[in-house]
Amino acid sequence: MTLALIVFLPFLTAILPPLARPAGRSLCAFAAGVGPIASLVLALNHLDTVLSGGLVQQSWSWIPGLGMDLAFRLDGLSMMFVILILGIGLLVILYARYYLSAKENNGRFYALLLIFMGAMLGIVTADNLLMLIVFWEATSISSFLLIGFWSHKTDARKGARMALAITGGGGLALMAAVLLMGHVVGSYALGDVLAAGDQIRAHALYPLILVLFLLGVFTKSAQFPFHFWLPHAMAAPTPVSAYLHSATMVKAGIFLLARFYPALSGTELWFYIVTFTGATTLLVGAYIALFKHDIKALLAYSTISHLGLITFLFGLDTRLATVAAVFHIINHAIFKASLFMAAGIIDHETGTRDMRQINGLWRFMPHTTFLALVAASSMAGVPLLNGFLSKEMFFAETLESDLLGGFSWTLPVIATLAGVFSVAYSIRFAHDVFFNGRPNNLPKYPPHEPPRYMKIPVEILAALCLVVGVLPAWSIGPILASAAASTLGGALPDYSLAIVHGFNLPLLMSATALSGGLVVYLMRHKLFAIHDSWPEIDEKVIFDNAVRTLAGWSGRAIRLLENGSLQRYNLLLLLSVLAVGLTALWPMDFSSLWARDLAPVDPGTAVGAGILIVTSILTAAIHRRRLFALVALGTAGLMVALGFARFSAPDLAMTQLSVEVVTVVLLMLALFFLPQSSPAETPLLHRARDLAIAAASGIGMTFLTWTILTQPYSTIADFFLEQSVPAGGGTNVVNVILVDFRGFDTLGEITVLAIAALGVFAMLDGLKIRAPSRDYTGHRWSSDPFPIMLQQLSRPLLPMALLVAIFVLFRGHQLPGGGFIAGLITAVALILQYVANGVNWTQERMPVAYRPVIATGLTLAVGTGVGSWFFGAPFLTSWHGYVHIPLLGKTELATAMVFDIGVYLTVVGATLLILAKLGRLSTIDETGQEVS
Numbered sequence: 032m033t034l035a036l037i038v039f040l041p042f043l044t045a046i047l048p049p050l051a052r053p054a055g056r057s058l059c060a061f062a063a064g065v066g067p068i069a070s071l072v073l074a075l076n077h078l079d080t081v082l083s084g085g086l087v088q089q090s091w092s093w094i095p096g097l098g099m100d101l102a103f104r105l106d107g108l109s110m111m112f113v114i115l116i117l118g119i120g121l122l123v124i125l126y127a128r129y130y131l132s133a134k135e136n137n138g139r140f141y142a143l144l145l146i147f148m149g150a151m152l153g154i155v156t157a158d159n160l161l162m163l164i165v166f167w168e169a170t171s172i173s174s175f176l177l178i179g180f181w182s183h184k185t186d187a188r189k190g191a192r193m194a195l196a197i198t199g200g201g202g203l204a205l206m207a208a209v210l211l212m213g214h215v216v217g218s219y220a221l222g223d224v225l226a227a228g229d230q231i232r233a234h235a236l237y238p239l240i241l242v243l244f245l246l247g248v249f250t251k252s253a254q255f256p257f258h259f260w261l262p263h264a265m266a267a268p269t270p271v272s273a274y275l276h277s278a279t280m281v282k283a284g285i286f287l288l289a290r291f292y293p294a295l296s297g298t299e300l301w302f303y304i305v306t307f308t309g310a311t312t313l314l315v316g317a318y319i320a321l322f323k324h325d326i327k328a329l330l331a332y333s334t335i336s337h338l339g340l341i342t343f344l345f346g347l348d349t350r351l352a353t354v355a356a357v358f359h360i361i362n363h364a365i366f367k368a369s370l371f372m373a374a375g376i377i378d379h380e381t382g383t384r385d386m387r388q389i390n391g392l393w394r395f396m397p398h399t400t401f402l403a404l405v406a407a408s409s410m411a412g413v414p415l416l417n418g419f420l421s422k423e424m425f426f427a428e429t430l431e432s433d434l435l436g437g438f439s440w441t442l443p444v445i446a447t448l449a450g451v452f453s454v455a456y457s458i459r460f461a462h463d464v465f466f467n468g469r470p471n472n473l474p475k476y477p478p479h480e481p482p483r484y485m486k487i488p489v490e491i492l493a494a495l496c497l498v499v500g501v502l503p504a505w506s507i508g509p510i511l512a513s514a515a516a517s518t519l520g521g522a523l524p525d526y527s528l529a530i531v532h533g534f535n536l537p538l539l540m541s542a543t544a545l546s547g548g549l550v551v552y553l554m555r556h557k558l559f560a561i562h563d564s565w566p567e568i569d570e571k572v573i574f575d576n577a578v579r580t581l582a583g584w585s586g587r588a589i590r591l592l593e594n595g596s597l598q599r600y601n602l603l604l605l606l607s608v609l610a611v612g613l614t615a616l617w618p619m620d621f622s623s624l625w626a627r628d629l630a631p632v633d634p635g636t637a638v639g640a641g642i643l644i645v646t647s648i649l650t651a652a653i654h655r656r657r658l659f660a661l662v663a664l665g666t667a668g669l670m671v672a673l674g675f676a677r678f679s680a681p682d683l684a685m686t687q688l689s690v691e692v693v694t695v696v697l698l699m700l701a702l703f704f705l706p707q708s709s710p711a712e713t714p715l716l717h718r719a720r721d722l723a724i725a726a727a728s729g730i731g732m733t734f735l736t737w738t739i740l741t742q743p744y745s746t747i748a749d750f751f752l753e754q755s756v757p758a759g760g761g762t763n764v765v766n767v768i769l770v771d772f773r774g775f776d777t778l779g780e781i782t783v784l785a786i787a788a789l790g791v792f793a794m795l796d797g798l799k800i801r802a803p804s805r806d807y808t809g810h811r812w813s814s815d816p817f818p819i820m821l822q823q824l825s826r827p828l829l830p831m832a833l834l835v836a837i838f839v840l841f842r843g844h845q846l847p848g849g850g851f852i853a854g855l856i857t858a859v860a861l862i863l864q865y866v867a868n869g870v871n872w873t874q875e876r877m878p879v880a881y882r883p884v885i886a887t888g889l890t891l892a893v894g895t896g897v898g899s900w901f902f903g904a905p906f907l908t909s910w911h912g913y914v915h916i917p918l919l920g921k922t923e924l925a926t927a928m929v930f931d932i933g934v935y936l937t938v939v940g941a942t943l944l945i946l947a948k949l950g951r952l953s954t955i956d957e958t959g960q961e962v963s
Contacts, residue, residue, distance in 0.1 A: 107513030205247025312339025454548020760911025854938025
């Protein structure tokens with residue numbers, strides 16, 4: 032349970048900041064930190080186990096048939112990411128307390144941040160690939176909301192949409208890759224997939240799996256050519272940038288490269304795609320960063336470059352390169368989070384992020400200057416700082432690769448060139464912002480140091496840059512070794528975390544990068560002139576044009592298929608079904624269709640079938656006279672109910688009868704506001720066409736039914752009949768199937784019902800229509816809308832009907848009945864009160880809000896399913912047993928009853944919510960008289 036709590040505590044405590052917001056920003060921030068602190072403490076309890084090479088796993092069966100379990104694992108790699116996510120997350124919470132103004136919705140901000148944090152924790156600890164996808168998509172949604180937090184700004188809205196479009200598209204590709212991996216391996220358990228690397232690489236689907244997987248990785252981690260979304264996401268508040276775009280979200284793709292390294296690496300395809308994508312991203316990001324005037328834009332492109340560096344290392348596909356990649360993940364998160372926070376402080380105190388205005392800040396903000404210089408120096412790879420160590424390892428590994436043969440020299444050249452630009456943009460950030468003269472027309476002047484506690488997160492991160500750089504083996508060595516071992520899936524190679532390894536080629540490359548970067552910065556004016564002479568490429572314009580083009584194509588396709596005619600939609604649907612059915616049935620051997628003797632037809636069944644046929648045809652024939660068509664339709668529904676009863680399906684008969692009553696009443700209410708008849712608008716030729724298609728569909732369904740009934744078949748009914756009592760504890764097999772064997776289906780159905788009811792509520796909310804005062808013949812409606820005889824009959828029927836509903840509910844597990852039928856009976860009884868006495872009279876005596884009833888029902892149903900996890904059983908597994916109750920004696924109890932009560936409440940709430948909204952649709956008739 033510990034691992035699940037680590038993940039879900041941020042989700043569970045996300046409600047606290049909005050509740051604490053009225054008490055002030057400090058308490059709001061404190062409330063936001065409660066969950067992450069508790070999760071961090073729980074995670075650190077397993078630190079010794081993980082550092083010693085152990086693996087902590089916990090799982091709960093959820094949907095075994097799909098291979099979907101709620102499973103978590105904590106190894107070295109996930110522990111490293113958990114510490115980064117929670118540690119930097121807590122620093123961001125403290126920082127945001129002083130960054131956000133009192134006018135901001137701090138509670139909403141912290142709630143979204145905690146939801147994102149929980150989703151990231153879910154990704155890095157997931158031990159089931161399907162659960163990983165769920166958390167992956169949760170990060171896309173929550174990051175969209177965080178990036179667009181300042182929704183009043185156009186850039187924030189556009190940046191959020193762009194990020195969601197790119198990362199969401201990559202998520203779909205990743206989902207396809209995961210499904211294919213599960214198909215190849217035969218399991219979605221992460222351990223099984225990682226152990227099946229040879230099997231995956233040898234499979235014919237490996238190239239497709241790898242490409243789809245890398246699309247998900249590259250879009251999330253802003254790799255070229257998908258890098259452009261990250262700079263536009265900088266419209267988010269700086270705490271979001273410091274968290275999502277340095278330590279967490281963009282690292283999610285990098286995490287997947289590390290996590291699936293044992294399963295997917297080791298091929299030339301991996302080397303070429305991952306290495307060249309990483310190298311291109313490394314160079315493009317480093318080059319563009321130099322020419323950006325906005326501090327956050329510079330840091331955004333430098334982030335892209337460093338993510339490319341890590342991807343480059345994974346692509347080199349050596350054990351030492353993998354260790355270096357893991358090391359740089361840690362280092363980059365530390366110095367980049369501190370740089371973003373420093374940028375936020377500068378923006379907060381000067382009112383701008385334009386480096387052409389911000390100069391000479393060391394005079395006004397010496398403390399912030401020192402902290403930012405430490406972080407920028409680490410980013411540049413200056414010795415005695417953490418960034419230098421992992422860059423040295425990076426340079427060394429580019430020298431070792433020989434997979435390009437005679438062109439292998441290009442890899443260290445690319446690495447050194449990128450290092451030159453990295454130093455150049457780091458120097459530009461440090462010199463232009465903190466030195467280089469005096470401030471130029473700042474919106475806020477003079478700037479000053481931020482509040483004391485706003486600098487603490489930056490101080491901690493800057494101190495880590497120094498500590499890791501000077502004492503790497505002591506400070507970061509154990510967690511690095513554990514994370515790298517988990518990534519490699521085996522023994523670690525020999526490597527050293529010494530500060531200096533003597534004079535060698537990697538050191539020479541570092542020196543070249545440092546000196547070359549200084550030269551490039553000194554030549555920056557000439558380089559700016561050359562860069563400005565080139566045509567500008569605005570990725571946002573390209574993206575917006577692409578979206579508009581796709582929207583145009585989509586619009587044309589929709590207009591081609593969707594013209595607003597239900598007749599046309601039904602036509603296309605039926606033609607498609609006929610085509611598919613004919614294609615599937617054509618190869619069949621039809622000789623067996625007449626081999627079986629027909630069962631005799633008794634007169635009662637024949638009469639019922641005849642009435643059903645006649646009323647169905649009559650409904651279609653008189654559909655323009657809506658009231659009569661509804662009566663015919665109701666008669667057909669009644670005959671269906673009698674048919675179920677005739678063929679020994681009492682549960683279905685009761686359900687059909689109840690549904691028919693509710694449906695007819697709701698349709699009557701809707702028809703009240705519509706014309707009583709409609710003119711014939713369809714040409715004769717079209718009607719002939721429709722008749723032919725309807726006849727073909729009917730013949731096709733008859734033929735299909737005949738085919739099924741005359742073919743040999745096997746049934747699973749025997750399994751349910753045998754297991755209903757011992758496994759489900761009920762003799763009513765239908766109800767046991769609904770609440771136990773197929774409980775997940777029922778949960779989905781009542782969820783859809785609830786969503787439909789809320790949709791009707793939202794659609795009709797605020798809508799007012801004048802009630803018609805005359806029927807279609809022109810006669811006025813009765814002046815007494817609620818006849819006294821109907822009122823007097825309806826009132827005593829209510830308690831009787833409710834007693835029947837409760838009786839049917841509680842006996843449903845053993846005899847015909849159950850929550851769905853009981854809910855419909857209750858709804859019918861209450862509908863009768865509305866019809867007989869009016870909306871106002873009924874709601875005055877029954878002031879119930881139906882949306883909470885729906886929510887309560889769904890909560891009970893879901894809670895019943897979740898409760899089974901605490902006993903190590905799959906989701907929605909029911910328990911039954913016999914207990915002795917005083918006065919009642921030995922009584923059977925089953926958890927399925929709680930689930931059935933949830934179904935009951937949802938059905939009642941959804942039905943009456945629709946009814947009440949339709950009843951309130953009009954309170955004034957055409958003459959202006961109030962009606963109720």
